[in-house]
Amino acid sequence: MQYRFTQTILHSPRGYLTLTEEELKKRLPLPDGLFTSCLRILQSLDPAGIGAASLKDCLKLQLQRSHQLTPLLEELIENHLPEIGNKNTSRICQSLKIPKKEILSALQLIRNLNPVPLEGMFETDVTYIIPDVIIKFTPAGHEITLNDGWVASYSMSDYYVRMMQSTTDESVKKYFQTKYTRCRLLFYNIERRRQTLYNLTDAICHYQHDYLKNQGPLFPMTLADIAKEIGVHPSTISRSIKNKYLQTSHMTLSFKDLFQRPFPKTGKKISKDSLKKELYHLIQSENTCHPYSDAKLTEILSSQFGRTFSRRLIQKYRTELHILNSYERCK
Known part of the structure; x- marks a missing residue:
């Protein structure tokens, strides 16, 4: 009975619980307490977050597993997920009246969680590249x-x-x-x-x-x-x-x-790849207590490559490298 119940839940490609106890009882004659018992076992398995009823439950299950769930994190997950997704940190600070530095560490912890516990675990379509x-x-x-x-x-x-x-x-x-x-x-x-x-x-x-x-x-x-x-x-x-x-x-x-075109109007042949790599190395070697702003990165790279780059371009490449802005990189 427990195996059949678990198999039904795992039909969800994300690993979330897709049936309520009432819905399941219409299909199976479950004795009282079995649903809760099976669910507790399921949610104790790896990966953490499996068997959650929603995204909020999934994130909280992962934090509970690692003993990191605090009242602040629970408040953020319950009431501020849209702002977290939109990176609207200022609005969260204003709402909770908590210093931004404290909020940033909590947000980083939430962003490191996995919203889709079963992602990629049951994919069968595998493409292998054969070099020509x-x-x-x-x-x-x-x-x-x-x-x-x-x-x-x-x-x-x-x-x-x-x-x-x-x-x-x-x-x-x-x-x-x-x-x-x-x-x-x-x-x-x-x-x-x-x-x-x-x-x-x-x-x-x-x-x-x-x-x-x-x-x-x-x-x-x-x-x-x-x-x-x-x-x-x-x-x-x-x-x-x-x-x-x-x-x-x-x-x-x-x-x-x-194949990449060089940047126009420059004495040197500069590719997008070389600029991205230098941007990455600059940020990796920066003082984490005083990280470079996008304006400073633009100034350094423009001087280094002998041409003027726009701040918007440097910000775009930093985003493509999945690197946070200077405020969020500050330790």
Whole structure:
């Protein structure tokens, strides 16, 4: 009975309790107290928060498990989740009349909780990336391998070729010649695409040598740059890299991710990736008691890269890196 009850609850993809005791009693003849007993067992299992009736209950269960649930945290969860989600810290402080520093530590604790206890635990659709190209760096340079050995080999049947050559029926001969020409064209196009992929990978290795060896930031590079390097049209590069992946000894990534335009009007070639990495390192090395404001970060990075960045851009990249603002980073 307990197993069947637990199985019914776990049908919720989030791990929340989806049935009330009254609803369940309409399906099963439960003795008094069994629902509460089973629920207590369920909520004691991992992951913490499973069996909760709502998001609020889920968060409180996790805090109870770690013995961290305080009256302040309970008040925040019960009455201020919308403000927490909108990062409206000032409104919470005004409502509770509590210093902001005290509120921030409580909010950080809530944000570290998991609102979906079963997320990802029962997913069955798994996608595995098979790299199209493998690069191996050696003391002499780099080696490029097109990873298509798993594709079945292709060739024309000698039997039909001999039939085309020996037949005296003109209609049959014309039919075979048409198919033969199409096959030859198909083989030519396949080999040309393989060669284009090899050539563009070789050109990318020269452009992004340090990045692919995990020794430097991503260098600005456009489709036109590689197209000019290997003597094709940019649209050819675009088609060749579509949905294709590159593997090195350090990472597997999409070809598309390697292409970034440089920032305009600058004496140096600066990519978004290099700016993000420098922003991240600046914040990691800052004085946590006096963290950099977005304005200060903008000033430092503008001076460092020799061009003027907008504060809005730096704030956008900081958000994309999932880094809090200076007030919330202050310890």
